[in-house]
Amino acid sequence: MASMKDVHLFRRYLSIFLSLFQSLFSCFFDFPILIKIADSFLSLYFLVFCDLRPVTVDLDDGETTVHFWISGHRRISRPNLVMLHGYGGNSKWQFVHQVSDLSRSFNLFIPDLLFFGKSYSRNPDRSVEIQARSVAGGLKKLGCCCVEGVGGGRVSVYSISYGGFVAYGMAEMWPEMVEKLVIVSSGVGFTQKQKTAEMKKHGGDCSKILVPKTPMDLRLLIKISMNTGLTFVHWVPDFILSQFISVMYEKNRQELLELAKNLLEREEEPELTVISQKTLIVWGDKDKVFPLEHAYRLQRHLESSRLEIIKETGHAVNIEAPTTLNNLITSFVLS
Structure with missing residues (x-):
C-alpha cells in the first residue's frame, strides 16, 4: 500500500x-510549439534518414491538393509501394516506425489523405471514393502508375484501417493500376448492422472518438487502438495531448467528422465486390475496433488472399508490431 x-x-x-x-x-x-517542433523533427527524419521528399500535387479538378512523401531517388529495380494511413494524425506520425525499413526495398509514395496533414479539397464530397480518386489522381500526376490509360507502371498498396477502404476502392476502380494489396485492420465490407453493433461497444458516436477534442478523448482512442495501451500516455500531461489535438485535428475538424460519419453511416452494397488482385490481410488478434472475425470474413470473400494474424496486438499494428508488419509486406510484395 x-x-x-x-x-x-x-x-x-x-x-x-x-x-x-x-x-x-x-x-x-x-502553443502548440512542442508538437510543431516534434512534427518538424519527423519531417527531418523522413528527409535525411529515409530519403523521402515532400511533394504537393494540384489535381485537374482545380479544387484538390494532395500532399505526398515520395522516395527522393527512385530506382527502376524497386517496385512502387503506396502507403495509406488511417485516422490518428497525418502520414508521418502513423508510419514513422515503418518508412526507414520499407524505403530500402520500395519506391515509396505516401499521401496525406484529404483533410489530413496538408491535403485539402473544396469538393463537398466526403466519400471513400473521393479519397481514392484523389490518391490515384496524385499518383498519375507523379507519373508512377497507369490511371484510365494515362501514365505507366503499376503499384502495390499497403493500407491500414480507414486507408483500407480507400485502397479497396482503388483496386476495384483501377485494376490496371493496383497490382497487389495489403489490408491491415480494416473493416472493409462492414454492413450497417455490424457498424451499429461496434459503435454501441464504444459508446455510440464513433466519429467523436476518431476525431478527439479533449485529452480524455485522445486517451480513449489510444486505449481502444492499442493492446498494450501505450501506458506511458497516462504520464503525458494534458497540455501536451491538447497540443497534439490542436495540430492534428483542429484545422479540418468539421471535415474529418464528416468523413467519419460518411463511412460509418452510409449503407454498404448488399455484397462487397470481389477484387482480382492478390491480397495480404494482416490483423492483430486483440483488435477492439474491427474484431478478428471480420478478418476471417474478408479472407473467405477474397479467393486470392491470405491472412496473417499477429499475436498480442491490437488495432494499431503499425505501431505495436512494425517490424513484423514490415517483413510481411516486403515478402508479400516482392514474392
Missing part, C-alpha cells in the same frame, strides 16, 4: 511541476 501511495504522490507532484512548467513556458512561446 505504501508503494502505491508513493506512486500517487509522485504523479501528483509531477502534475504540479508540469502545470507550472506549462505556465512558465507559455510566457515565451505560443
